[in-house]
Amino acid sequence: MFFSVFHFHCASLLFPFNHFPSLLLSAVHGLSSVPQCFFFYSSSLYSLPWEQQRHMILRPGLQLDPLAMPALIWPHQPLVRTRSSPASTSLPAADTQLQVIYNCVFPGLVYDGQMQKHQCTCGDNSRHPEHAGRIQSIWSRLHERGLRNHCERIRSRKATLExxxxxxxxxxxxxxGTNPLNRLKLDNRKLAGILSQRMFVMLPCGGVGVDIDTTWNELHTSAAARIAAGCVTDLALKVAQRELKNGFAVVRPPGHHATHSSPLGFCFFNSVAIAAKQLQQKLNVSKILIVDWDIHHGNGTQEAFYNDPSVLYISLHRYDGGNFFPGSGHPSEVGAGAGEGFNVNVGWTGGLHPPMGDAEYLAAFRTVVMPIAHEFSPDVVLVSAGFDAVEGHSSSLGGYKVTAKCFGFLTRQLMSLAGGRVVLALEGGHDLKAICDASEACVSALLGMEVSCVCARLLYTGVSTDLCCMLHLLITDCGFVCQVEPLSQSVLDQKPCENAVLSLQRVIRVQGEN
Incomplete structure (x- = not known):
């Protein structure tokens, strides 16, 4: 359904990525400031013939001849039909968003060392890809690069049972969600019946798990999982209320595989889904976009909002005909009932022949993610930021070749939505260098700067580089210069592989039909 009316957002199909941000920035000031040609190019990609779709996907810098664009009357209703506007909201009005953005300087970071205590009782982390070293390494990298100094660290807490x-x-x-200590405060009669149903398996390493992959530590797992959910929730609430500019949650265990009643794939509680529910219930947030770029489909998040038109879920994942874990996420899974059309699965096919990389993910954002997201016009963006698609992971854990820089670039694209209210929560990713590089790139993007930066107007006055970075966030015209190489023009112009083209065409066709 989202390809029925793209408004001005489908310009992402027609302009190379290096021009796209400036066009989107002008749109933040109101539609009246967008050039008329921007509207003319906003016809749906789905309206084009099959071969022309392929041509556009393969040519990121292509600008179509306006006279060649077909005019169609769409048989279904535009997005205004959705019931997504509350009677009241605690979020700032749209016309005040830019002013509020610059009053709210700092991105937020959240982390708690207690989450490291969730580990297999065998004590051998080398046998478990989801281990404490993941978040410890990321947190250390952000410190080494000085990025933590430019962010506001918020207090962690456990999510409540409610x-x-x-x-x-x-x-x-x-x-x-309970351990032996806090069970003493609960109704023993209720607990006795429930705990008797708990099933564990013995792992080959000698430890205990709820399945062959998902380890369980009776003393620490429940606390770590609740802290992860509480951290993501509070970060999202603060960003939504403009107490923070945006945010990144360095948390574990991950959450997007956890369903209504089952843990799965290292996940116990679906932190991003819980945060979205709290945004709805506590702040009456009207529309929430969840982007899930973990290489594994977020089956739990999809389940949580499958019937909800106020939450748009977009997942980019390795699918391969359902043969890659968890096996869900076919493009035909578009939502149900009132939520039909609000679930978008970019399920990559073709295995690792070749593996997907920057060109394929850029094409997906250009032709599917950003046009749909802009049409939906969310109030808050939550990202299930799994980094197992980053190059460096084995074929069994991913095998793709997306660069860390690309994820930083995609983060900047998402910051054009929702007045910049974007919250990233760590999901999967197990190669330590890969996840550290990607986290660094994404936090740098959230800061609006790269890892190392100078302010051309201030450096010669003797002001420190750190202060220059801080002042850059306050002064929009400060001559800020990045010293870290962005994505090269050759990467931005690279054509996606044939398997990616077919995958994207399938998504476009399904969304056009719904």
Whole structure:
């Protein structure tokens, strides 16, 4: 359904990525400031013949001849039909968003060392790809690069049992959200029946898990999972209320595979889904976009909002005909009931022949993600930021070749939405260098700067580089110069592989039909 009316957003199909941000920035000031040609180019990609679709996907810098664009009358209703405007909202009005952005200087970071205690009782992290070293390494990298100094660290907390139950069943919450100590405060009669149903498996390493991959530590797992959910929730609430500019949550265990009543794939509680529910319930947020770029489909997040038209879920993942974990995420899974059309799966096919990389992910954002997201016009953007598509992961854990720089670039694209209210929450990713590089790139993007920067107007006055970076966030015309190489023009202009073209055409066709 989202390809019925792209408004001005489909210009992403027609302009190379290096021109796209400036066009989107002008749109923030209001539609009246957007050039008329921008509207003319906003016809749906779905309206084009099959071969012309291919041509546009393969040519990121292509500008179509306006006279060649077909005029169609669409058989279904535009997005205004959705019931997504509340009677009141605590979010700033659209015409005040730019002013508020510059009053709100700092991105937020959240981290808690207690999450490291969730580990297999075997004590051998080398046998478990999801281990404490993941978040410890990322947190250290952000410190080494000086990025933590430019962000505001918020206090961590455990999600309450009530918050967990906004997504998960009471049984699931009591099974996996309590430990021997806090169970003493709960109803023993209720707990006795539920705990007797808990099933564990013995792992080859000698430890205990809820399945062959998902380890369980009776003393620490429940606390770590609740802290992860609480951290993401509070970060999202603060960003939505403009207490923070945007944010990045360095958390574990991940969450996007956890369903209403089952843990799965290292996940116990779906932190991003819980945060979205709390935005709805506590702040009456009207429209939430969840972008999931973990290489594995977020089956739990899809399930949580499959019938909800106020949450748009877009996932980019390795699908391969359902043969890659968890096997869900076919493009035909578009939502149900009132939520039909609000679930978008970019399920890559073709295995690793060749592996998907920057060109393919840029094409997906250009032709699917950003046009749909702009049409939806979210109030807040949540990102399930798994980095297992970053080059460096084995074929069993991913095998793709997306660069860390590309994820920083995609983060900047998402910052053009929702007045910049973007929150990234760590999901998967197991190669330590890859996830550290990607986290660094994304936090740099959230800051509006690269890892190292100078302010041309201030350096010669003797002001420190750190202060220059801070002042850049306050002074929009400060002569800011990045010293870190962005994505090269050759990468931005690279054509996606044939398997990616076919995958994107399939998504476009399905969305056009719905």
């Amino acid at each position: 918050e967990l139950q906004s997504v998960h069943s009471e049984k699931h919450v009591l099974l996996f």
